[in-house]
Amino acid sequence: MALARSPLAPERFPDMPQVPGVRLATRACGVRYTGRSDVALIELAEGSSVAGVFTRSLTASAPVDWCRRALKDGLGHGRAILVNAGNANAFTGRAGEASVTREVEAAAMALGCAESQVFVASTGVIGEVLPDERITDQLGGMIAELSADGWEAAAQAIMTTDTFAKGAAYYAEIDGNPVKLAGIAKGSGMIAPDMATMLAFAFTDANLPPATLQALLREAADRTFNCITVDGDTSTSDTLLLAATGKAGNAAVEDPLDHRLDGFRAALEELLRDLAQQVVRDGEGARKFVTIRVAGAADDAAARRIGLAIGNSPLVKTAIAGEDANWGRIVMAVGKAGERADRDRLAIRIGGVEVARDGQVVPGYDEAPVARHMQGRDIEIAVDVGIAGGRATVWTCDLTHAYIDINADYRS
Amino acid sequence: MALARSPLAPERFPDMPQVPGVRLATRACGVRYTGRSDVALIELAEGSSVAGVFTRSLTASAPVDWCRRALKDGLGHGRAILVNAGNANAFTGRAGEASVTREVEAAAMALGCAESQVFVASTGVIGEVLPDERITDQLGGMIAELSADGWEAAAQAIMTTDTFAKGAAYYAEIDGNPVKLAGIAKGSGMIAPDMATMLAFAFTDANLPPATLQALLREAADRTFNCITVDGDTSTSDTLLLAATGKAGNAAVEDPLDHRLDGFRAALEELLRDLAQQVVRDGEGARKFVTIRVAGAADDAAARRIGLAIGNSPLVKTAIAGEDANWGRIVMAVGKAGERADRDRLAIRIGGVEVARDGQVVPGYDEAPVARHMQGRDIEIAVDVGIAGGRATVWTCDLTHAYIDINADYRS
Numbered sequence: 001m002a003l004a005r006s007p008l009a010p011e012r013f014p015d016m017p018q019v020p021g022v023r024l025a026t027r028a029c030g031v032r033y034t035g036r037s038d039v040a041l042i043e044l045a046e047g048s049s050v051a052g053v054f055t056r057s058l059t060a061s062a063p064v065d066w067c068r069r070a071l072k073d074g075l076g077h078g079r080a081i082l083v084n085a086g087n088a089n090a091f092t093g094r095a096g097e098a099s100v101t102r103e104v105e106a107a108a109m110a111l112g113c114a115e116s117q118v119f120v121a122s123t124g125v126i127g128e129v130l131p132d133e134r135i136t137d138q139l140g141g142m143i144a145e146l147s148a149d150g151w152e153a154a155a156q157a158i159m160t161t162d163t164f165a166k167g168a169a170y171y172a173e174i175d176g177n178p179v180k181l182a183g184i185a186k187g188s189g190m191i192a193p194d195m196a197t198m199l200a201f202a203f204t205d206a207n208l209p210p211a212t213l214q215a216l217l218r219e220a221a222d223r224t225f226n227c228i229t230v231d232g233d234t235s236t237s238d239t240l241l242l243a244a245t246g247k248a249g250n251a252a253v254e255d256p257l258d259h260r261l262d263g264f265r266a267a268l269e270e271l272l273r274d275l276a277q278q279v280v281r282d283g284e285g286a287r288k289f290v291t292i293r294v295a296g297a298a299d300d301a302a303a304r305r306i307g308l309a310i311g312n313s314p315l316v317k318t319a320i321a322g323e324d325a326n327w328g329r330i331v332m333a334v335g336k337a338g339e340r341a342d343r344d345r346l347a348i349r350i351g352g353v354e355v356a357r358d359g360q361v362v363p364g365y366d367e368a369p370v371a372r373h374m375q376g377r378d379i380e381i382a383v384d385v386g387i388a389g390g391r392a393t394v395w396t397c398d399l400t401h402a403y404i405d406i407n408a409d410y411r412s
Numbered sequence: 413m414a415l416a417r418s419p420l421a422p423e424r425f426p427d428m429p430q431v432p433g434v435r436l437a438t439r440a441c442g443v444r445y446t447g448r449s450d451v452a453l454i455e456l457a458e459g460s461s462v463a464g465v466f467t468r469s470l471t472a473s474a475p476v477d478w479c480r481r482a483l484k485d486g487l488g489h490g491r492a493i494l495v496n497a498g499n500a501n502a503f504t505g506r507a508g509e510a511s512v513t514r515e516v517e518a519a520a521m522a523l524g525c526a527e528s529q530v531f532v533a534s535t536g537v538i539g540e541v542l543p544d545e546r547i548t549d550q551l552g553g554m555i556a557e558l559s560a561d562g563w564e565a566a567a568q569a570i571m572t573t574d575t576f577a578k579g580a581a582y583y584a585e586i587d588g589n590p591v592k593l594a595g596i597a598k599g600s601g602m603i604a605p606d607m608a609t610m611l612a613f614a615f616t617d618a619n620l621p622p623a624t625l626q627a628l629l630r631e632a633a634d635r636t637f638n639c640i641t642v643d644g645d646t647s648t649s650d651t652l653l654l655a656a657t658g659k660a661g662n663a664a665v666e667d668p669l670d671h672r673l674d675g676f677r678a679a680l681e682e683l684l685r686d687l688a689q690q691v692v693r694d695g696e697g698a699r700k701f702v703t704i705r706v707a708g709a710a711d712d713a714a715a716r717r718i719g720l721a722i723g724n725s726p727l728v729k730t731a732i733a734g735e736d737a738n739w740g741r742i743v744m745a746v747g748k749a750g751e752r753a754d755r756d757r758l759a760i761r762i763g764g765v766e767v768a769r770d771g772q773v774v775p776g777y778d779e780a781p782v783a784r785h786m787q788g789r790d791i792e793i794a795v796d797v798g799i800a801g802g803r804a805t806v807w808t809c810d811l812t813h814a815y816i817d818i819n820a821d822y823r824s
Contacts, residue, residue: 056748058747088740091740091743091768093770125740335469339470344505360506
């Protein structure tokens with residue numbers, strides 16, 4: 001299946017820096033696909049901190065189970081991330097656990113580290129046993145080829161229904177010390193809120209203790225990956241890992257709220273938002289990128305839930321696909337979100353144009369400028385629900401025929 | 413817009429009995445459509461009990477607000493139901509309330525009853541002021557034409573994107589006294605759980621006090637209309653009213669759990685299930701009718717939520733549209749439901765064939781019979797989540813290109 005590159009894709013893969021302490025390699029292991037690389041190995045320097053957030057699915061995959069355990073057992077230190085595309089190793093029972101064990105043992109032996117320092121991630125078909133020996137057979141070769149410049153190749157190796165490789169890089173200072181942040185991600189369908197979506201791996205050379213890194217990641221994920229939705233479906237495999245190699249040499253800062261981390265925190269949020277938005281821009285069948293800003297909610301969490309109710313509504317998403325400024329469906333979605341909203345103070349703007357206020361359409365509403373906005377690629381919806389000061393921004397895409405084409409035919 | 417009749421539609425509108433105390437009339441009032449009837453007036457005999465369940469939307473329509481108030485003010489007695497299609501009178505602010513007031517005043521005056529005995533319902537476009545005088549102008553004419561045989565005409569008058577008129581009739585005895593139950597419904601999109609979906613009106617000549625009727629309706633709705641989903645979107649207008657005229661002459665039974673009501677309770681559930689399933693069979697773009705049976709959940713409510721998570725999943729629904737026995741997506745949907753499930757005891761059957769048990773695909777799984785089942789019109793999915801004895805059955809349809817055609821173009 002060859003899908004056309006998303007019309008919402010960035011022009012090209014970004015220029016990525018070397019992040020001291022991070023090296024990457026890829027291989028065509030034939031896990032499921034042929035004629036393309038499908039495995040990435042990412043090596044982290046000794047002493048690297050690792051943080052992770054994972055799917056909240058109760059049917060999480062064997063690799064997700066392992067990562068949670070490894071983070072705990074290894075006290076947040078890591079030396080390697082091994083990722084494959086084509087097979088999610090989910091709902092594979094004891095066979096799936098055994099596959100993970102063999103992958104981890106092989107990588108730990110090859111790299112000379114503890115098993116708890118090896119993280120694994122798998123994405124692809126659910127319910128088929130992972131042919132792990134196809135991966136472990138290639139470990140030696142990959143280790144020999146590790147390179148600090150392997151970003152784009154790694155981003156390509158982890159793609160499934162993705163139509164473009166996703167990467168981003170940002171820069172910050174900690175205490176006057178320059179640090180780099182770089183990341184790659186994959187994901188296109190089965191994208192839903194309240195978790196790190198599909199697979200994303202972020203790296204920095206900053207020196208940050210594991211607990212601090214975990215707190216920073218959790219906060220940034222809540223405002224980025226947890227604010228996107230393609231189809232409201234939650235993967236069994238969602239994994240977001242953040243590794244900090246410490247090579248930048250800044251003095252370690254413990255408190256995640258320390259003002260010395262303000263610049264890093266902002267850059268991390270920008271990095272994750274960039275990657276998360278790239279996932280939406282590659283949403284299965286997406287033709288329009290939609291930003292939903294919610295204000296006036298009871299609190300920020302309520303605003304996010306309202307934004308996601310709008311962003312997950314098939315009726316809103318099909319209206320956007322049809323370039324129909326159908327704000328009545330936005331009203332409907334606000335109503336079903338289950339959060340407080342004052343129907344009689346509700347206000348809606350589309351493309352910056354006020355459509356409704358005080359619970360009804362504005363007097364003399366002229367649909368022409370809104371209809372023009374709906375014909376564009378970037379759709380802006382703003383809703384004020386008239387309760388209090390809670391705010392959130394959510395990103396999604398439209399629901400098109402191509403989504404059905406992809407998902408009626410692809411065994412994922 | 414002329415939509416082809418759903419391939420899942422029943423062959424014809426059922427034979428409906430006269431229900432003593434219920435008379436119906438319809439008119440082409442030109443609320444929005446031309447060349448078709450769009451308003452139904454249903455008259456109830458004096459002394460009729462009325463019960464209702466309504467959308468849980470926080471942006472409920474003006475007619476829903478009114479019905480809730482009328483039920484309370486009128487202590488569950490009613491004389492008329494006035495319904496229009498084409499305009500939902502939702503998100504219309506004070507103008508919407510004024511429209512309802514004028515409708516109710518006119519109907520109460522024409523029928524010589526209290527305003528609290530007049531129920532109204534509207535379905536169609538959101539956000540446009542209802543041209544209520546087009547309806548009230550025709551009230552006198554409709555009253556002159558009231559007939560006990562008007563079921564099919566009334567079912568047709570309340571249709572929007574529906575492709576067939578929906579009706580059903582059942583029979584029971586209370587204390588040896590035969591009673592009739594009949595109902596009509598409309599609904600096709602914006603169909604979601606946890607409410608009476610869109611518009612449904614059910615009638616019986618049984619003699620039942622309002623509080624009893626309300627309890628019976630609530631219980632039956634939870635097992636029928638609240639177990640269907642087309643797209644997970646919740647209407648601003650969902651209204652299910654049940655009227656009992658008392659003409660059957662049975663002695664009133666107060667306790668809804670009284671065994672003398674067992675037959676009536678069963679018939680009411682059958683009636684509502686029949687109507688609810690007809691709504692699913694007319695789901696926008698539906699080509700397959702899907703029954704999802706969940707067992708082994710923590711309790712019945714948990715089972716229903718798991719069933720609805722499966723039934724609302726765009727990935728499950730597109731797989732069904734593609735006739736793909738993609739049980740991995742069922743695993744995914746169970747995982748995202750947020751209810752307890754034992755991943756390692758999960759079992760799945762499709763079309764009666766065991767696909768997975770104990771958290772993995774069955775040994776030697778042969779997809780051929782399952783693939784054949786997926787090619788049929790009626791799809792059966794059964795899931796056991798391995799926790800306890802909670803059970804539920806949920807009905808939904810597939811997600812096809814036609815859903816997008818309908819909703820990218822129709823201003824609803």
